[in-house]
Amino acid sequence: MLTLFKNAHVYSPDDQGIKDVLVGGKSIIAIQENIELSDSFKTEIIECKGLNLVPGLIDSHVHITGGGGEGGPASRMPELEISMMIDGGVTTVIGCLGTDGITRTVESVLMKVKSIRAKGMSAWMYTGAYQVPPPTITGDIAKDIALFEEIIGVGEIAISDHRSSVPTLSELTKLVAHARVAGMIGGKAGIVNMHMGDANDPFRPIHDVVANSELKYTQFLPTHCNRNDYIFEDAKSYGKLGYVDITTSSYPYFPDEEIKPSRRSEE
Template identity: 35%
Template sequence: MYVISGAECFDPSPRGHLDLLVAGSEVVAMGESGSFDAVGELAEAERVDARGKLLMPGIVDALTHPCGGGGEGGFGNRTAEIDVETFVRAGVTAPVGALGTDSIGRSLEVLYGNVMGMRRQGLNAFMLSGAYRVPAPSLTGDIARDVYLVSPVVGVGEVAIADHRGTQPTAQELRRLAAETQLGGILAGEGGTVLVHVGAGESRLKLLRDALEGSDLSPSVLYPTHVNRSTALLDEAADWALRGGFVDITVSTTPELIAAGDITSERALRRLLEAGAPAEKITLSSDAGGSLPVYVDGELVGLTAASPDSLPELLLSLHSENPDLFPVALAGMTRNPAAALKLADAGAIAVGGRADLLLLDPAAGAVESVMAGGQWLLRRGEFLL
């Protein structure tokens, strides 16, 4: 049992200075500072002095590649697997794993093993079936069955559109895939979303609009990511959010990609809000482990790997320099992606909810402590697994 006291609390909405009582795997009570002093004295509760810290839900990273990514450009361009410590040090307690371009040299079975390994070590990890390709690869031979029967599977992705690396799906193919995925989620009571990788092609989100036209599907079933690839795409993303869909900003980038037209996450967030996009429909993910290709005259000349560290780095930067965007970005890394992927117990601090908690130290500019399921995985900068 833990009494966490003195921190400025975000649930992810700002709640002021609150104390939390954690017992077992859950948050069992929240109250004003000093509310649980007697509990700390009478029970076997450890008091955690969090004065000067920011207490918030653990990050829900809606797109990660724990078994590595890349592969375009040949065998020497595959990125490495991501270990649990990397996610924990970034404050990510609910990574959502996916395949990308390469679903031949990498498999859903390997991804499943990575995700289940992270669960065994305490993270609230999930995965997506499928990959860039359509028809989408699956674990059971059927996408709806994957979502319904395989517990960490909460959807399909990242399915590529507007990208030469994809299989150029038609609107009818995407509509059918979305319907199958949604069916699995309805039956399972969780998940059922298609995460859509949007490339640099001029068609941008047209295929999403075409897939919905004449169907009974909600825009929220199709969840586009990398929407900060260009201003034109970002403006279409604002319209998608206004129609009721979720849109995802990729926080990891490189100077080369920004020079080529990528919009930084801070600028993208502000532009979406100024265009009228509802804040609750905006998410931010790291694309951790995914390759960040560097092209010169259309030729791949190198790769770097995206990192989950980009997420807490953005939060700390906004807290000090653009505090008006801080709670919006925090919700975009916690409550909103949990809603987009229909995750039942992630992305919020609530009484009776899973105790996935993150303590940020704004003075040190660092992730200080991370709790997952009521257990400390990182304590005062020390990794405990």
């Protein structure tokens, strides 16, 4: 079965103008003007005049088994539904645990990743949670990363936050080093997704790890970098050294505290 999108304004992600897009199975077969097919091909034609057609978005930080819980049992959030991904234009998610690495498990995140993949979307995950040492499947973050194809790193590890385990420089350095080597062995990034809290000088733990080891800033992916003004100001400088992630999902609920993601992305 082929699907032909007609007269769409295509971004790939560069602006391609008005084009037709032919899709077969999970592959894009052609992007060009005025694609015509023989009647012998079974084709669904979708008219897209006046619509934009863009690549699916990648969300690098999603609590796919549900987040929340900090306000007690009633505040626990439900699992991600595939329909939520479709509504947001997201075709790839990276799943993780957050505050609750106590009653939620890495194993449940792994099975949710498998479920999302079975339904036709793309999904990977981090082992661990806020806590250091982090919860794992095998008892070792390095083994989780190296052995499970779905696991690309560890996170979200909380720093500069009252909910963190207040990891020492030594603990954090060893964790990042293990993730890096495991990534090398497993043929993946071994990235460390860092939850940034509200403390002053929030990036200091990362700077200290880099200053006292051979590890690089590119081994880290700090997230929630728009949670307040001073974190974002630091993030602009940090972004010249490594990666930063701007959270898009919580802004409408905390407009007096967080920075609007679209406005800060421009900066």
